[in-house]
Amino acid sequence: MTMSLRTTGRLALGLLASTALLATACSSNDRPDERAPSGIGETSPAPDAPPLEPLPEEIPAELRSYYDQELSWSACDAAGFECASLTVPLDYENPDPADDIRLTVTRDRAGDASRRIGALLMNPGGPGASAVDFAQGSAEYLFPEEVRARYDMVGLDARGTGRSEPVECLSGPEMDEYTLTDRTPDSDAEADQLLAAFEEFATGCQERTGELLGHISTIESARDMDVLRAALGDEDLYYVGFSYGTKLGAVYAGLFPQNTGRLVLDAAMDPRLPTLNTDREQAGGFETAFRSFAEDCVSGPDCALGSEDADDASRRLSDFFAEVDAEPLPSGDPNRPLTESLATTGVSMALYAEDLWPMLRAALTAAIDEGDGGPLLELADMYNEREPDGSYGTTMFAFPAISCLDSPAGNEDAEALEDTIGSYEEASPTFGRDFAWATLLCAAWPVEPTGHPVSIAAEGATDILVVGTLRDPATPYAWAQGLADQLATGILLTYDGDGHGAYGGTSECVNSAVNSYLLENISPEEGTTC
Incomplete structure (x- = not known):
């Protein structure tokens, strides 16, 4: 299956890379409550996080000199930008x-230009995905013509990401080895x-990135956005x-409420939650999305996970992960067989959007029925931003670097992990162990966190x-x-639907509500469900 430009722009750029993977009609009803279906709306009570002043x-x-700077614009490779x-x-x-x-x-x-509202900044999440690539590659498909007529479409690569002095950690061959590591x-x-x-x-990030590694927090990136607003x-x-872009936008609003115009925060994060809660609840989100x-899958013919129900499919997927853990599958690349870690990454990648389900179904059939790990490896490479030449994008480096700086590790060491796993x-049951062990990456981080839940x-x-x-996999509805x-x-x-993020997708209800807000500053009625 070939992904659409909208999908590649909004999803493959890594709206929210989880730590573990290093990740209708409208009705104006009451807001869905905590008694939502299993896995939806279930979250730990928000702790008493201090307010962001x-x-x-x-x-x-x-x-002042930063705010007063004049930008020198020149043509980009992307047409019109x-x-x-x-x-x-x-x-x-x-x-x-x-x-x-x-x-x-x-x-x-x-x-x-005569009806211009302002510059519309956009961020695809991660943290670490390139907003420049996102704007240049997806703005035309994500935003309708009437929105693009009234706003400048703007992408700013946050510090440490994309083209903005990106974090560097490992070489391509080193990353290949890293992604093969058994995560369970x-x-x-x-x-x-x-x-x-x-x-x-972690050591590679420190050695190759230097002092910048301690100055790529979300708060600093939000302050950069205010400088850009003035410029x-x-x-x-x-x-x-x-996704993570919602945290960045919310932090901006918290720091600069007087400068906050129309903000759309889609696939939202809750900045009050500590890392342990966030990672654990995100694992639950992927479980909900997989089910x-x-x-x-099981409702149709020839599903490699069986023809019974979601419980049986979950057991079969867990059995498959155990089998490739014991004996990785050939993938077409003799140096990169499909291991359990790569298989998990491939499955998780496809859960970000319902558009990717046919690709996942075919990949599982190839792996389980035919012993071919190539299609699942392709999905894993898509997630990891691995290019055919063996190089990697910067998201896999920037994601942990920003996350580990923003909040203390969920587990401080392997002993603490035993108490929470x-x-x-x-x-x-399907992804929990993977998420749990991945929390120890931040425990190894060479820079002390400067942030905390707020x-x-x-x-x-x-x-x-x-x-x-x-049924968002990466950012639970709660x-x-x-x-x-x-x-x-x-x-x-x-949005009563599946996938990571709703705007720009198939729901005309969501798209219409967001566009009315952006163009007319008309908010949907509280409790609106699409």
Whole structure:
């Protein structure tokens, strides 16, 4: 199956790469509650996270030159887009021009300049996916012509990502070896190998990235967005963010509520949750998404996972993972057989969008019935951004680098893991162990976290539109409920469907509601479900 441009742009760029994988008609009804179907709306009570305080409205004198800079635009490779470099301080608390970093920004000017609303920044998530690539490759397909006529389409590669001084960790061959590592060790020796792989990865990031590794937090990237807003000449920031991009957008609103324009936060994260909760609940989200796929698969002919029910399909998939753990399948690349880790990554990749289910069905048939691991490896490579020449994109490096800086590790060591792994397996019998062991990557991280869970109210901001999908694999629906609830002006739009992110997909109800908000500043009625 060939993915559509919309799918490649919105999903394959890694809307939310999970740590473990290194990841209708409208009705105006009451908001879905905590009694939603199994796996939906189930989340640990939000802890007492401290509030994110807004920054002073007056720009500090030492930052004025960054806000007053003029961007020098030139043509990009992408037709219709131009590119520029935005200069920002490495450390906002101690700005020093000698340490400045340069971020790449791209834009396509509004088609109707006389009716221009502003610059519409977009972020595809990750963290670590390239907003420049996303804007250039997907804006035309994601946003209808009437939105593109009224807004400049803008992508800013956040610090440490894409073309903005990206984090570097391992070479292509080293990444190949890293992705082969068993992520669900069955012995002390395998556990030692996994922990050693995490240490090697973390050390590589420190050695190849240097001081920047300690200055790629979400708060710093949100501050970069405000500098860009001023450099573009806009009083308000307009924004559409997916997955991790919702956290980035919410943090921006919390820091700069007075500058917040129309924000769309689709496939939302809840910034109040600590890493342990987030990873465990995300594992549950993938379990829910897999069961939705499994029900569809077993209802049709020739499903490699059987013809009974989702429970049986889950058992068969777990058996398959155990089989490739014991004996990896040939994939067509003698140096890269399909291991359990790569098989898990391939399956998980296809759960991001219902459009990918036919590809997953075919890949499982090839692997289980024919002993060919090639199609599942192709899905894993898509997720890992591995190119045919053996090189890797930057998302797999930036994701843990930003995540581990933003919040303390879910488990500090293997001993702590033993106390929590059961809760991961309960949340997700299929993917739980993988997610649990992956938490130890941040435990090996060479830079101490500078962030922590926060509650974001963004008092004074205009309405902020939060979009949640009931069977989202990577960002459980309860997170969208939580984000909308804590935002003082949050409006929740619910999509009763599958996949990671709703806007730009097949729901005309969702698309119409979001477009009306962007174009007319009309929010959907509270409790609207599509």
